[in-house]
Amino acid sequence: MSPNAYVVLSAILFSIGLLGFLIRRNVLIAFMSVELMLNSANLAMVAFSYANGTLLGQVGAFFVMVVAACEVVIGLAIIMIIFKTRRSASVDDQNQLKH
Amino acid sequence: MIPLITGQVVAFWIFAPLSIAGALGMVIARKPVHSAISLAGMMVALGCLYASLDAPFLFVAQIIVYTGAIMMLFLFTMMIVGVDTTDSLIETLRGQRVAAAIFVFAFAAFIIVVAGNGIVTGAGGLETANAGGNVEGIAKIIFGTYVFAFELTAALLMVAALAAIVLAHGESLRKRETQAERARRKTLEFAETGKDPGPLPGPGVYARHNSIEYPALLPDGSIAEKSVSPTLAIRGVAVVENDGLRAAHRAAITEFVEVQDENTGSDEAPKVAEELADPGSVERTAIETTDGDPDTPKEQ
Numbered sequence: 001m002s003p004n005a006y007v008v009l010s011a012i013l014f015s016i017g018l019l020g021f022l023i024r025r026n027v028l029i030a031f032m033s034v035e036l037m038l039n040s041a042n043l044a045m046v047a048f049s050y051a052n053g054t055l056l057g058q059v060g061a062f063f064v065m066v067v068a069a070c071e072v073v074i075g076l077a078i079i080m081i082i083f084k085t086r087r088s089a090s091v092d093d094q095n096q097l098k099h
Numbered sequence: 100m101i102p103l104i105t106g107q108v109v110a111f112w113i114f115a116p117l118s119i120a121g122a123l124g125m126v127i128a129r130k131p132v133h134s135a136i137s138l139a140g141m142m143v144a145l146g147c148l149y150a151s152l153d154a155p156f157l158f159v160a161q162i163i164v165y166t167g168a169i170m171m172l173f174l175f176t177m178m179i180v181g182v183d184t185t186d187s188l189i190e191t192l193r194g195q196r197v198a199a200a201i202f203v204f205a206f207a208a209f210i211i212v213v214a215g216n217g218i219v220t221g222a223g224g225l226e227t228a229n230a231g232g233n234v235e236g237i238a239k240i241i242f243g244t245y246v247f248a249f250e251l252t253a254a255l256l257m258v259a260a261l262a263a264i265v266l267a268h269g270e271s272l273r274k275r276e277t278q279a280e281r282a283r284r285k286t287l288e289f290a291e292t293g294k295d296p297g298p299l300p301g302p303g304v305y306a307r308h309n310s311i312e313y314p315a316l317l318p319d320g321s322i323a324e325k326s327v328s329p330t331l332a333i334r335g336v337a338v339v340e341n342d343g344l345r346a347a348h349r350a351a352i353t354e355f356v357e358v359q360d361e362n363t364g365s366d367e368a369p370k371v372a373e374e375l376a377d378p379g380s381v382e383r384t385a386i387e388t389t390d391g392d393p394d395t396p397k398e399q
Contacts, residue, residue, distance in 0.1 A: 003152075004214070004215065005111060005115075006111070006148065006152065007214040008211055008214050008215045009111075009115045009118070009119070009148075010214070011207070011210040011211045011213075011214045011215075012119060012207065012211060013118060013119065013122050013141075014210065015203055015206060015207035015210065015211075016119070016122040016123060016125075016126055017122065018203050018206065019126055019199070019200065019203040020122075020125060020126035022195075022199035022200075022202070022203060023126075023195075023196050023199050023200065024126065026131055028131050028134075028135075028173065028176065028177055028180065029125070029126075029131055029134050031173075032125060032134060032135065032138050032173060033125070033126070035138065035165075035169065036122055036125065036138065036141070039141075039142060039145055039165070042145075042157075042161075043145055043148060043149075046148075046149050046152050046154050046157060047152060049152070049154070049225070050152045050153060050154075050223065050224065050225055051223055052223055053223030053224060053225060053227060053228055054228055055225070055228050055229075055233070055236045055237055055240055056240065058154050058156070058157055058233075058237055059237055059240045059241055059245060061154075061157055062156075062157065062160065062237065062241070063245075063248065063252065065160060065161070065164050065165070066252045066255070066256065067252070067255065068169070069164060069168065069169060069256070069259075070255050070256055070258075070259035071259075072169050072172055072173070073172070073259045073260065073262075073263045074259055074262055074263065074266070076172055076173070076176045076263075077262065077263045077266035077267050078266060079176060079180065080176060080179060080180070080266075080267055081266055081267070083179070083180045083181075084269065089131075089180045089181060092189075092191045
C-alpha cells in the first residue's frame with residue numbers, strides 16, 4: 001500500500017474535523033473535532049515515517065499525543081468553569097468573555 | 100501485472116472506511132454522547148492503521164491515551180455539562196454554516212488533490228528501523244536526540260495538571276450547616292409551618308421492585324410522595340401503576356378481614372373488598388413534586 005493513500009485518508013479526516021469544528025455549536029463537539037484534526041495529523045506523520053524508513057515521524061506523533069493530552073485537560077477544565085457560571089454548553093453563549 | 104495484496108492493503112481498506120465513518124458520525128450525531136462514541140471508534144480504527152504502518156508502540160499508545168484516557172475525560176465532562184444538550188439550529192451569524200461547508204469542501208478538494216498527487220513516493224518500510232524493536236528504536240530517539248524536548252513535556256504535563264486543579268476548584272458559596280444548626284432549623288420549621296422534622300421516608304426499594312423509582316406505600320395503601328427523589332419525579336421516571344402496587348396490600352387486608360369474619364361471625368368481607376377495589380384498575384399516577392428544588396439531594 002502506497003503511503004500516499006494514508007496521507008489522503010489523513011487529509012479527508014482533517015477536513016471532516018474542520019467541518020465539525022466550524023458547523024457544530026456544542027462546545028464539546030467542537031473540541032472533539034480539534035482532537036480529530038490532531039489525530040489525522042498523527043496519521044500523516046506515521047505514514048511519512050513509514051515512507052522514509054525512519055522512526056522520527058512516530059516520535060513526532062508521540063509528542064503530539066502528549067501535547068493533545070495537556071490541551072484536553074486544560075480545555076475541558078475551561079469548558080467546565082464556563083458551564084458553571086453560564087449554565088450553557090453552546091459556543092454561541094460564550095460571547096461575554098470580553099469586558 | 101497482478102497487484103500484490105498484502106496484509107497492509109487489507110487493513111487499510113477495512114479501517115480507512117471505518118475511520119471515515121466514525122469521523123462523519125461524530126460530526127453528524129445530534130447527541131454529544133453519540134459523537135463521543137463515534138470518535139472513540141474512529142480512534143481505535145486509526146490505531147489499527149498505525150499498526151499496519153509498522154508502529155506497534157503508537158498503536159497501543161493511541162488506544163490507551165486516546166480511547167482510554169482522553170475519551171473518558173470527554174465523557175466525564177459530558178456527564179457534568181449535560182448529556183442531553185442538543186445543538187441549537189439557530190445561526191448566530193447568518194449563512195455561517197453554508198459558508199463553512201463551502202470553505203471546507205474547497206479546502207478538502209485542495210488538500211486531497213495535493214496529497215493525492217504523490218508527494219510521498221517511496222514505500223520504504225520500517226524493517227531496518229524496526230530491526231532492534233520498535234519500542235527500543237523510539238526510546239533511543241526520545242531519550243537520545245530529543246531528551247530535552249521529552250523533559251519539557253514533563254513540565255508541560257505538570258503545569259497542565261496544576262492548571263486543571265486550579266481551574267476546576269470552586270469555593271463553596273455558603274457555610275456548611277452543622278448538625279446542631281440543622282436540628283435547630285428543623286425544629287423551628289416544625290414550630291412555624293408544621294413541616295415534619297424527621298427524615299424523609301425511604302423509597303419502596305425491595306417492596307415490590309428493585310428500583311428507587313418505586314415509591315413507598317403508606318399504611319392505607321396510598322403512595323408516599325416524598326419517598327421518591329424529586330429529581331426522578333421531575334424527569335417523569337417515577338410513574339407507577341397504583342393498582343399493581345396496592346395489590347399486595349389489598350390481598351393482605353382481604354385475608355385479614357376474612358379471618359376476622361370467621362372468628363367473630365360478622366360479614367364484613369364483601370364490603371371491605373368493594374371499598375378496596377379501585378375505580379380505575381389501570382390508573383397510573385405521575386408523582387408530582389410538592390416541595391423543594393430538584394437540585395438539593397434528599398435528606399435521609
